[in-house]
Amino acid sequence: MRPLKSLGRSFDKYWYGWAMAAPVVIVMLVLVGYPFVWGLYLSTTNADESNIGHDIGVNHIPPSYKSVGLHNYWDILSGNDGHFYSTLTWTLIWTFVNVFFHITIGLGLAVLLNRKIRFRGGYRLMLILPWAVPGFVAAFAWRLLYNDNGVFNSVLKYFGMHGVQWLAQPTSAKIAVIAVNVWLGVPFMMVSFLGGLQTIPKELYEAAEMDGASAWQRFRMVTLPGLRPVMMTVTLLGVIWTFNKFDVIFLLTGGGPAGSTDILVTHAYQIAFANIRQYAEAASYGVVILSMLLVFATVYRRSQAKLEVQA
Amino acid sequence: MSARRGAGIAAIAVLALAASACSSSKSSGGASAAAKDPASVKGTVTWWDTSDATNEAPSYQPIIKAFEAKYPNIKVNYVNVPFADAKDKFKTAAQSGSGAPDVLRADVGWTPAFAQLGYLQPLDNTPALQDASDYMPGPYASDHYNGKIYGVPQVTDTLTLLYNKDLLTKAGITTPPKTWDELKSDSLQIKAKTGVDGTFLDAASYYLLPFIYGEGGDIIDASAKKITVNNATTLKAVGIAQDLIKSGAAVTDVTKDGYSNMQTAFKDGKVAMVVNGPWSTSDDLKGSAFSNADNLGIATVPAGSVKAGAPVGGHNLVVYAGSKNLDASYLFVAFLNDAQNQATIAAKNNVLPTRTSAYSDPQVANNKILSAFEGPLKSAVGRPPVPGASDLFTPLDTDYQAILGGQKSAQDGLNDAATQFAQILPDFSKS
Numbered sequence: 001m002r003p004l005k006s007l008g009r010s011f012d013k014y015w016y017g018w019a020m021a022a023p024v025v026i027v028m029l030v031l032v033g034y035p036f037v038w039g040l041y042l043s044t045t046n047a048d049e050s051n052i053g054h055d056i057g058v059n060h061i062p063p064s065y066k067s068v069g070l071h072n073y074w075d076i077l078s079g080n081d082g083h084f085y086s087t088l089t090w091t092l093i094w095t096f097v098n099v100f101f102h103i104t105i106g107l108g109l110a111v112l113l114n115r116k117i118r119f120r121g122g123y124r125l126m127l128i129l130p131w132a133v134p135g136f137v138a139a140f141a142w143r144l145l146y147n148d149n150g151v152f153n154s155v156l157k158y159f160g161m162h163g164v165q166w167l168a169q170p171t172s173a174k175i176a177v178i179a180v181n182v183w184l185g186v187p188f189m190m191v192s193f194l195g196g197l198q199t200i201p202k203e204l205y206e207a208a209e210m211d212g213a214s215a216w217q218r219f220r221m222v223t224l225p226g227l228r229p230v231m232m233t234v235t236l237l238g239v240i241w242t243f244n245k246f247d248v249i250f251l252l253t254g255g256g257p258a259g260s261t262d263i264l265v266t267h268a269y270q271i272a273f274a275n276i277r278q279y280a281e282a283a284s285y286g287v288v289i290l291s292m293l294l295v296f297a298t299v300y301r302r303s304q305a306k307l308e309v310q311a
Numbered sequence: 312m313s314a315r316r317g318a319g320i321a322a323i324a325v326l327a328l329a330a331s332a333c334s335s336s337k338s339s340g341g342a343s344a345a346a347k348d349p350a351s352v353k354g355t356v357t358w359w360d361t362s363d364a365t366n367e368a369p370s371y372q373p374i375i376k377a378f379e380a381k382y383p384n385i386k387v388n389y390v391n392v393p394f395a396d397a398k399d400k401f402k403t404a405a406q407s408g409s410g411a412p413d414v415l416r417a418d419v420g421w422t423p424a425f426a427q428l429g430y431l432q433p434l435d436n437t438p439a440l441q442d443a444s445d446y447m448p449g450p451y452a453s454d455h456y457n458g459k460i461y462g463v464p465q466v467t468d469t470l471t472l473l474y475n476k477d478l479l480t481k482a483g484i485t486t487p488p489k490t491w492d493e494l495k496s497d498s499l500q501i502k503a504k505t506g507v508d509g510t511f512l513d514a515a516s517y518y519l520l521p522f523i524y525g526e527g528g529d530i531i532d533a534s535a536k537k538i539t540v541n542n543a544t545t546l547k548a549v550g551i552a553q554d555l556i557k558s559g560a561a562v563t564d565v566t567k568d569g570y571s572n573m574q575t576a577f578k579d580g581k582v583a584m585v586v587n588g589p590w591s592t593s594d595d596l597k598g599s600a601f602s603n604a605d606n607l608g609i610a611t612v613p614a615g616s617v618k619a620g621a622p623v624g625g626h627n628l629v630v631y632a633g634s635k636n637l638d639a640s641y642l643f644v645a646f647l648n649d650a651q652n653q654a655t656i657a658a659k660n661n662v663l664p665t666r667t668s669a670y671s672d673p674q675v676a677n678n679k680i681l682s683a684f685e686g687p688l689k690s691a692v693g694r695p696p697v698p699g700a701s702d703l704f705t706p707l708d709t710d711y712q713a714i715l716g717g718q719k720s721a722q723d724g725l726n727d728a729a730t731q732f733a734q735i736l737p738d739f740s741k742s
Binding site: 049050052054055056057058059061082143146147148149165167168169170252253254256257258259260273274275276277 | 399405
């Protein structure tokens, strides 16, 4: 009774606060909560397009799917579906390599552009451009570059070499999708780091210089610690985004050749929306992906918090 | 997993006209407003056309204008949807109950599948079926499901061997290859003498069918309810395709742009032969290699060790069951598909009409390209009349690509395809 009473009292006192928040809470419940719960429920059934039930014009088809318990999860996690572990491995490689290059290249460019150089504004503008290009436009543009008759092959042929079918072989296709995503993601990291760099007090550098620290030492001892809060946030964001980066892979290769560039989300999409629509299985994939990201985020935040305490 | 689609697919009857008592749809009744008084029908008909947006779509505009002139109360909302996306897009819209078109141009393979899912309106006793006896029986069969008629055939087609006559002549070849063996040696000869690639093979599994039919096989055996995609016959057929590519006689492209790269290469004279259907010829004729239309050769697909065979394809006009403008949709389907409009479209787009009477129309009879398809169409092989059949190509595409790309052996790839097939057709046995 206690909490209820105090809740009631808080409502009496702050009713306007509750009233203000209500629309947002309701919208969130409808837009996020309902689909999430529905997805959880679907993942324990055998729902697909033929048994989900629908009313179309004169046709009334009653739902006929039934509960299968955790069968879908078992199917995925035991490797029975034949795709999960290979796709997961590639998803992890994809995420790690992308975030690694995003951060190192982004950081490098930020440090360069933070100095006083001529045409700094121009460089910043040019480097931010990929970010301004919508993902799908970038993907289609790169697809043209990678095409058999595209720019890359024209250059190769100009020098008398054979053209490469970039997107036709698993390895080159994997390198190709990573290259495009690195190109797309670096600007955000660069801008974040630029912002972070500007918050580091100049006095620290001056003091370090007085103490005779070399450029590398100043970078390691002043810049990197100063960037830690930014670094932590962008790494977390970067991992989550990249893990679920749908558009680049879907539009560039469609997961091909033969599914070799499919990451978990594009694979889940294909289960749900390409060919026979296996809603239940796709929902289970969604839950598995969400759980992995939740675990990662929790562990990552904990470890960072520990580092902060130590520092 | 295997019980997933049990109830639905177990009930599949072969396209025979066995009337079924447990049909889930009720007929809208014969006495629709459209039949009684067409002039009174009002509304907007949204039509998803899946023909090629640049080469074929413009031919429909005058016909739509004529329709709107004849029925001033009906407006047509023309939407061109790329063929490759149309199936998924329609399913998404139909399932969610919003955004689906009133009329769709559906592949012959999709029609029974959509009907089984309850997405299509039966057309029995509606004006949409006017002069139905005039339709060629083969294409019309794809509109029948569970004793009802769910569409009308708009065009029919089959795969053929299209070739660049100049390039063959330059290489000293007088007649197009009649077997895959000849295609191989001719292609190598073309490459040696002219420097261009001999053949461009599309890596989609639909284009694998002529190889399989050529050995006397098929991907499934509908009457015996058996999955045959991984048997020895199919394996041999895939081996022929593999060998063409490995030996350098043929090139392929397993990327998303494979089809358009094939078309570009053929149009520009960078490859001498392709296996493709009549729908592609209006695009071919825009290329520099075929500025003289007579340079485009059309022949039956090469034969394997048993016969020459290519799949019967084509498109139907179907009406969405959730359409708010059913009467207007029936009238639109009837108008678009009357013999004269069929003949006009056929002649302009070089596609084959489905009405017998359209063939006597001078526009069709005098079209050299269309008459060249008559022979190949005669030897074409009908596809298995099973609603799930069109869904088989998606998994087979992936495995065929993996085989052609060297990531899987032919046997492994086909076995994987058979496993996927078993999920789509749970009442079929694996061989």
